[in-house]
Ligand code: SF4
């Protein structure tokens with residue numbers, strides 16, 4: 001079994017507290033896609049009280065693209081949506097696949113039809129589950145959800161290359177909405193087969209280490225997952241489940257060597273938030289960097305300050321990355 005393409009320090013690593021993320025520390029639950037302005041309650045589309053300025057269609061698209069994500073996530077309970085309930089499940093026998101391999105092949109094919117461009121499976125390493133959510137509530141996975149189906153949704157490079165600006169924000173928002181539709185649909189599929197599951201976007205557990213464990217890629221200098229086929233131009237999501245599956249293995253990779261020789265994201269970052277150090281290390285910049293993981297630490301608060309100043313999200317470190325293009 002190959003070693004995963006990351007190094008951890010077992011003496012210092014512990015579960016990450018989502019209150020430490022730059023978004024949570026800034027009092028923001030999620031990034032703003034499109035310029036901030038008065039908005040209605042989460043479940044209705046409010047007429048704007050002020051215009052959006054010269055870029056009105058582009059800014060409206062950036063906000064509209066995230067709408068499905070907001071609606072679907074607000075329909076799930078805070079503790080997640082591990083369904084069907086234990087009672088429901090006891091009332092019926094789950095569909096029996098011929099083997100975990102057979103189940104995995106089926107789930108991957110369905111996930112791709114539901115919109116995933118990459119799918120991998122891993123046993124859940126409890127280290128990657130948040131200790132607390134951004135509101136301070138302890139996080140624990142419902143018992144028995146031992147497997148994660150980790151999925152990537154492709155983003156359009158042409159749109160992302162227009163970062164920082166509304167077209168890139170719109171593509172990010174579309175990615176979030178696609179993640180929400182994909183995870184909720186796959187979770188429903190598992191429920192209909194009689195298995196419990198929990199759809200998850202950025203909540204509950206860190207997606208990047210789960211994606212690495214599931215063989216989707218490795219982490220780059222820009223702090224994002226670099227995949228062979230799409231580079232960092234993807235969004236990640238996962239569904240936890242108790243359906244017995246066959247885990248994939250971490251992909252052997254050369255991302256560290258590639259990033260050490262490249263550095264294009266650090267040069268392009270308008271906030272100077274990405275390290276230009278020659279090699280990764282266990283050093284951290286702030287509490288938003290998880291301790292005990294060897295990597296290039298990103299200054300997430302500098303990054304977020306740029307978003308605030310610029311008025312839209314930024315994907316310049318995705319746009320600048322050549323990984324996966326050849
Ligand atoms: S999102 Fe923009 S500001 Fe943040 S690290 Fe990437 S390039 Fe820098």
Ligand code: SF4
Nearest residue numbers: 220259262263265321
């Ligand atoms: S731009 Fe270069 S250094 Fe940065 S993540 Fe991509 S490959 Fe690595």
